[in-house]
Amino acid sequence: MSKKHLEISTYINRIDNSLLKRKLLLLAVVCCSTVILFSGCKSDRKASDDTITTSNQVVDNEATEDNQVSDSTSTKNDPVINSETAETNATATITPVESNPVEATSSVEENGNKEGMLLFTELSKYQYIFCSGVGAWQTILTIYEDGTFSGYYNDSDMGDIGEEYPNGTNYSCIFDGKFTTPKRVNDYTYSMTIEAISLVNEAGTEEIVEGIRYIYSEPYGLENAKEIYIYTTKAPIKELPEGFRNWAGYMGLNDVNEEYLPFYGLYNVETECGFTSFEIVEEDPGADIIAEVEEIEKQYEIMNDRLANEGLSQSKMNILAKEIYILWDDEINKIWGYLKDSLDKDTMDQLTTAQREWIKRKESEVNKAGSKYEGGSIQPMIEYITAAELTRDRVYELIEYLR
Numbered sequence: 001m002s003k004k005h006l007e008i009s010t011y012i013n014r015i016d017n018s019l020l021k022r023k024l025l026l027l028a029v030v031c032c033s034t035v036i037l038f039s040g041c042k043s044d045r046k047a048s049d050d051t052i053t054t055s056n057q058v059v060d061n062e063a064t065e066d067n068q069v070s071d072s073t074s075t076k077n078d079p080v081i082n083s084e085t086a087e088t089n090a091t092a093t094i095t096p097v098e099s100n101p102v103e104a105t106s107s108v109e110e111n112g113n114k115e116g117m118l119l120f121t122e123l124s125k126y127q128y129i130f131c132s133g134v135g136a137w138q139t140i141l142t143i144y145e146d147g148t149f150s151g152y153y154n155d156s157d158m159g160d161i162g163e164e165y166p167n168g169t170n171y172s173c174i175f176d177g178k179f180t181t182p183k184r185v186n187d188y189t190y191s192m193t194i195e196a197i198s199l200v201n202e203a204g205t206e207e208i209v210e211g212i213r214y215i216y217s218e219p220y221g222l223e224n225a226k227e228i229y230i231y232t233t234k235a236p237i238k239e240l241p242e243g244f245r246n247w248a249g250y251m252g253l254n255d256v257n258e259e260y261l262p263f264y265g266l267y268n269v270e271t272e273c274g275f276t277s278f279e280i281v282e283e284d285p286g287a288d289i290i291a292e293v294e295e296i297e298k299q300y301e302i303m304n305d306r307l308a309n310e311g312l313s314q315s316k317m318n319i320l321a322k323e324i325y326i327l328w329d330d331e332i333n334k335i336w337g338y339l340k341d342s343l344d345k346d347t348m349d350q351l352t353t354a355q356r357e358w359i360k361r362k363e364s365e366v367n368k369a370g371s372k373y374e375g376g377s378i379q380p381m382i383e384y385i386t387a388a389e390l391t392r393d394r395v396y397e398l399i400e401y402l403r
Helices: 003-077 085-095 099-124 243-250 289-308 316-341 345-371 381-403
Strands: 128-131 137-143 148-159 169-179 182-184 189-192 194-199 207-208 213-217 228-231 264-266 272-279
Touching: 148 272, 148 316, 169 316, 243 264, 243 272, 289 316, 289 381, 316 345, 316 381, 345 381
Parallel strands: 169 213
Antiparallel strands: 128 137, 128 272, 137 148, 148 169, 169 194, 182 189, 189 228, 207 213, 228 264, 264 272
16 A cells, blocks of 8 residues: 555544544433433423422312311211210200209398398488377487487476476487398388397486486387387378378378488388488588577576566566576477487596586576575476576587587
8 A cells, every 4th residue: 555545544434433433422412402402391290290209298288177177067967966975965965954952042132231221321311200200209310320329309398397397307318229230122122120229228217317207218219119110301291101201291192292211211010100310411410409599598588578578467577487487498308319420439428427416406496596585485496497598608618529
């Protein structure tokens, strides 16, 4: 082979080798691409499989819940029910709830007691009076928030005299006690009784003080009180018993203008005695009595003027002097009742001691003044006038405790 042919052959071999290398390289690239592509497809398929699995689980769960709801509904609506279950359910349905009658009664009583105590609070704002209507006698009653009470009864008969009591006779009773808790009867009536009562002086006893015979009695209007009705301001007057209306100023229903009772009333059912009431002015508890003393002072001046200027006979002057004394004596007794209701125990005890000393001094001065005219027709007038002046002065001393 020539050199030229050898060079050509070598060149061809190089080309063939180069082509072979390119073919091999291309084949390698194709193979790699195929492997990569195959791997990617496999990965996508796995991801797709995972997604389907998750979706199936959700569907399966929802289906399970649906089945549970469906099963529950089916069981609920299924007419075929287990007999034991049905019996239990039926028993639970018809078994009544047990109640405790003792607890129910206790609750009612407790509410009733609260209502009664609230009523006492309202009643304590008023003072109750049982009287003849013309001021001859009266029973004054005060009720407190806890159901306790105090009061006094007073009546005077200056014409009932004797050798040892020339100044007349006085009937009185000072008392205190406690009511039971009021119980409702209807919309405007409550009922209570007297739980306890005590008298300062034993009923039926008597004593003579300053020429006056004091006869101590029961508290008129409250004696033999087996049941006491409380009438509120909602009480229709025409529906109240005649026994109460007669004392309260409503005897003739045709003349009644009010439809309802304008005050609180108390009615002793047994004795048919009725108490009316008036509101207590708490700001100045002594205002009423002070105003009353002012009115009595005016009466006293008129009576004193008659005694001095009308030229009366001695017997008439004696009678007029006695009336002047009674005027102030009644007032001092009334003030004493007010003081008992308003002063504390220690102050009242001290005042009682002082009052007893004053009574002794008054008796001494009256006797001394009368002794100058002993046996004369003027002696009674002198004694009455002296007693009236001393009592008048004492009235003004006592009302200072109410200011």
